[in-house]
Amino acid sequence: MPRTDNDSWEITESVGSTALGVAAARAAETESADPLIRDPFARVFLDAVGNGVWSLTSDPGLASKLADIAPDAQAYRRVMVDFMAVRTAWYDQIFLDAVAAGVRQVVILAAGLDARTWRLPWPDGTTVYEVDQAKVLNFKSVTLQGSGAQPRAKLVNVAADLRHDWPTALREAGFDASKPTMWSAEGLLRYLPAAAQDLLFERIDSLSPSGTWLATNLPDKNAVDPGLLSSRRELSQRFHAAAAQVLDAEIPDMEELWYPEERTDLTAWLGEHGWDASAIGMADLLTRYGRAVPSDVELPPVDFVSARRS
Numbered sequence: 001m002p003r004t005d006n007d008s009w010e011i012t013e014s015v016g017s018t019a020l021g022v023a024a025a026r027a028a029e030t031e032s033a034d035p036l037i038r039d040p041f042a043r044v045f046l047d048a049v050g051n052g053v054w055s056l057t058s059d060p061g062l063a064s065k066l067a068d069i070a071p072d073a074q075a076y077r078r079v080m081v082d083f084m085a086v087r088t089a090w091y092d093q094i095f096l097d098a099v100a101a102g103v104r105q106v107v108i109l110a111a112g113l114d115a116r117t118w119r120l121p122w123p124d125g126t127t128v129y130e131v132d133q134a135k136v137l138n139f140k141s142v143t144l145q146g147s148g149a150q151p152r153a154k155l156v157n158v159a160a161d162l163r164h165d166w167p168t169a170l171r172e173a174g175f176d177a178s179k180p181t182m183w184s185a186e187g188l189l190r191y192l193p194a195a196a197q198d199l200l201f202e203r204i205d206s207l208s209p210s211g212t213w214l215a216t217n218l219p220d221k222n223a224v225d226p227g228l229l230s231s232r233r234e235l236s237q238r239f240h241a242a243a244a245q246v247l248d249a250e251i252p253d254m255e256e257l258w259y260p261e262e263r264t265d266l267t268a269w270l271g272e273h274g275w276d277a278s279a280i281g282m283a284d285l286l287t288r289y290g291r292a293v294p295s296d297v298e299l300p301p302v303d304f305v306s307a308r309r310s
């Protein structure tokens, strides 16, 4: 279903289901022969919701049926798993670097089913604020509490829409804008209109004293290249047609969920606002972690931006 300005979702619906897609890739990576990351909680979330389009990534039996029907679908699935593996590893390292540098306040924007609060070895005194829509956070809390998992930092859930006034909700939850923070916005920005993305970073900027860290990923210039955009849509449509056949169910069109708009050059913008920012592209990140770089059409059009304010 197309997006609207105030849309909201359950974990299995619309943008909520993209968090399950990420969890499925993390589960597949965790359970692979030589995993780059280990996220045992990803499987806990998948078990709680049952089958859906995400299962084509996390269930080897369904994945092989998919490959029989659409041979290029298997390559598409492999790329998604590698993408999420290197993305997770990249963010993990920045979180660990930030706390090693003394940061004790962490804000995970669009936390979804990111289990870092349960996975990473946070130093004593760390508080993690997880911001996402209410129904997503509720699913996550109920599922992890039911599994007996314990967060490894002080966890504060902040139910808010990141297109609206989330800073007020964050402050009311105890966030202290005078303290250095580690901010992350992982897998979020393509689901925000470009103007909402700009506003998000203006707000982060205004809440960030020196010593603050930031990590995010966003569509690169190829994301709106008309030729690549239409080839990528064809590939995704073939994947979804095959997925519908394997699951014998209607599959929502995930391509309708994101905003293919020109975006601000975030690295430059951060530089102009007193941050020391740098970016790495998808192909370079795959190479850094020893993963294969696929063709331009299969390569997710993503840049990874990290920044520090000194």
Ligand SMILES: C[S@@+](CC[C@H](N)C(=O)[O-])C[C@H]1O[C@@H](n2cnc3c(N)ncnc32)[C@H](O)[C@@H]1O
Pocket: 015, 016, 018, 019, 022, 023, 109, 110, 111, 112, 113, 114, 131, 132, 133, 136, 160, 161, 162, 163, 185, 186, 187, 188, 191, 192
């Ligand atoms: C692709 S998932 C990524 C989740 C998590 N960051 C990860 O990498 O595992 C996108 C997440 O963004 C959240 N999200 C997207 N738009 C949002 C908005 N306007 N307000 C709050 N959360 C939003 C969704 O609910 C979902 O959890």
